[in-house]
Amino acid sequence: xxxxxxxxxxxxxxxxxxxxLVLAVxxxxxxSAWTLAGVGWLVALLAGLFTVRIAHQDWRSLRDxxxxxxxxxxxxxxxxxxTDAVGAVADWLNLGTRRLADIFVxxxxxxxxxxxxxxxxxxxxxxxxxxMDQQRDLTLASTATLEQLSxxxxxxxxxxxxxxxxxxxxxxxxxxxxxxxxxxxxxxADLAAETRxxxxxxxxxxxxxxxxxxxxxxxxxxxTQTNLLALNASIEAARAGEQGRGFAVVADEVRNLAQRxxxxxxxxxxxxxxxxxxxxxxxxxxxxxxxxAEHSQHQASNAATRLEQxxxxxxxxxxxxxxxxxxxxxxxxxxxxxxxxVAARDVLAQDNARHVHETADVSRYLEQLAIKLxxxxxxxxx
Numbered sequence: 001x002x003x004x005x006x007x008x009x010x011x012x013x014x015x016x017x018x019x020x021l022v023l024a025v026x027x028x029x030x031x032s033a034w035t036l037a038g039v040g041w042l043v044a045l046l047a048g049l050f051t052v053r054i055a056h057q058d059w060r061s062l063r064d065x066x067x068x069x070x071x072x073x074x075x076x077x078x079x080x081x082x083t084d085a086v087g088a089v090a091d092w093l094n095l096g097t098r099r100l101a102d103i104f105v106x107x108x109x110x111x112x113x114x115x116x117x118x119x120x121x122x123x124x125x126x127x128x129x130x131x132m133d134q135q136r137d138l139t140l141a142s143t144a145t146l147e148q149l150s151x152x153x154x155x156x157x158x159x160x161x162x163x164x165x166x167x168x169x170x171x172x173x174x175x176x177x178x179x180x181x182x183x184x185x186x187x188x189a190d191l192a193a194e195t196r197x198x199x200x201x202x203x204x205x206x207x208x209x210x211x212x213x214x215x216x217x218x219x220x221x222x223x224t225q226t227n228l229l230a231l232n233a234s235i236e237a238a239r240a241g242e243q244g245r246g247f248a249v250v251a252d253e254v255r256n257l258a259q260r261x262x263x264x265x266x267x268x269x270x271x272x273x274x275x276x277x278x279x280x281x282x283x284x285x286x287x288x289x290x291x292x293a294e295h296s297q298h299q300a301s302n303a304a305t306r307l308e309q310x311x312x313x314x315x316x317x318x319x320x321x322x323x324x325x326x327x328x329x330x331x332x333x334x335x336x337x338x339x340x341x342v343a344a345r346d347v348l349a350q351d352n353a354r355h356v357h358e359t360a361d362v363s364r365y366l367e368q369l370a371i372k373l374x375x376x377x378x379x380x381x382x
Contacts, residue, residue, distance in 0.1 A: 061078050061079070061080060061090070062078055062080075062089065062090060062093070064076065065077065065078040065090075065093055065094075065097070066093070075101070076097070077094050077097065077098075078090040078093055078094055107373060108373075110373075111370045111371075111373035112370070114366065114369075114370040114373070115367055115370030115371060118363050118364070118366035118367035118369075118370055119363075119367050121359070121363040121366075122360055122363035122364050122367055125356055125357075125359045125360035125363050126360055128356050129353060129356045129357055129360055132349060132352055132353040132356055133353065135349055136346060136349045136350065136353060139345060139346045139349055140346065143339060143343060143346065147339060149335050150332060150335040150336055150339060154332055156328050157325055157328045157329050157332060161321075161325050163317070163321045167314045167315075167317040167318035167321055168314075168318050170310070170314040170317075174307050174308075174310040174311040174314055175307075175311050177303075177307045177310075178304050178307035178308050178310075178311060181300050181301075181303040181304035181307055182300075182304045184296075184300040184303075185297050185300035185301045185303075185304055188293055188294075188296045188297035188300050189297050191293045191297075192290055192293035192294050192297055195286055195289050195290040195293050196290055198286055199283055199286045199287060199290060202279050202282055202283045202286060203283060205275075205279050206276060206279045206280060206283065209272050209275050209276045209279060210276070212268075212272050213269065213272050213273070213276070216265045216268045216269050216272060217265075217269075219261065219265050219268075220261075220262055220265040220266070220269070222261075223258045223259075223261035223262045223265060224258070224262065226254060226255075226257070226258035226261070227255055227258035227259060227262070229254070230251045230252070230254040230255030230258055231251075231255060233250075233251035233254070234251040234252060234255065237251055
């Protein structure tokens with residue numbers, strides 16, 4: 001009940017209290033004035049008690065509302081139908097409680113969203129941390145692989161330089177070999193020429209041996225004829241008797257000389273035959289030597305040509321080895337630079353992983369704060 005209504009009620013009760021007095025005057029003194037006045041004042045007292053009771057109920061409503069607020073119950077409202085200061089306090093209390101309930105509702109919603117967001121951030125941070133750990137492991141593996149590659153490139157560079165030096169030495173040796181092979185080919189050509197000249201000489205000697213054989217045959221024939229003439233002369237001397245004895249002696253000497261000449265021609269024939277056989281054999285062997293010398297000259301010329309080709313090939317090999325060594329050296333430098341870059345990325349990855357871990361810790365802390373906020377809000381009745 002509002003204050004104006006309560007005032008009107010009190011005024012009506014007072015009017016009722018004074019009404020007996022008026023009726024006492026009008027009536028024929030059936031009731032005494034004092035009795036009627038007491039009844040009126042009793043009614044007024046009851047009206048005051050009723051007013052005090054209503055006021056006490058309003059204060060009790062305020063007390064219950066404040067007690068509920070102290071017990072974190074934000075659903076309690078005060079319903080006072082009055083426009084005085086007490087009614088204004090009740091209205092302001094209801095408004096403050098309602099706004100505080102709205103704030104706690106917003107806090108509950110915000111805490112829930114914060115908890116979900118912090119959980120998602122924590123999960124993302126954990127996932128990112130795991131990815132960063134894997135990336136760090138891959139980076140370490142890549143660093144080790146690059147170091148091995150760099151070591152392999154260093155070894156390859158040394159090998160290519162050794163190959164270039166070996167190719168250079170091979171080129172020099174091939175050059176010397178080609179020169180010597182050319183000299184051998186020239187010497188073999190000279191030897192072939194000398195062999196041909198010797199073969200021509202032996203051919204001439206064989207021809208002269210044939211001529212000697214012919215001369216010896218002529219001498220043998222002359223000795224035979226001389227022997228026959230000496231035999232005939234001996235026969236004629238025997239026929240002459242004493243007169244032909246001296247001529248017989250001469251004929252015997254001539255016959256003996258003819259026989260010795262035949263024997264000498266036979267010996268000469270055997271010697272010349274042996275010489276001819278040896279010369280023929282020597283001509284055959286020299287022909288073989290000439291063929292071998294020509295073949296050796298051809299082989300020496302081919303060897304010189306091959307050695308010249310080897311010189312060119314070793315020169316190309318040396319050049320290619322130097323180029324490959326230079327390229328491998330550049331690759332080695334690039335590998336070293338890449339290793340340094342990977343090491344720098346590993347440092348950055350470690351920093352990022354540390355920041356991610358810190359972010360995950362902060363996210364978990366925020367999640368814990370959000371859970372505490374939700375628990376705090378849940379202790380209030382909204």
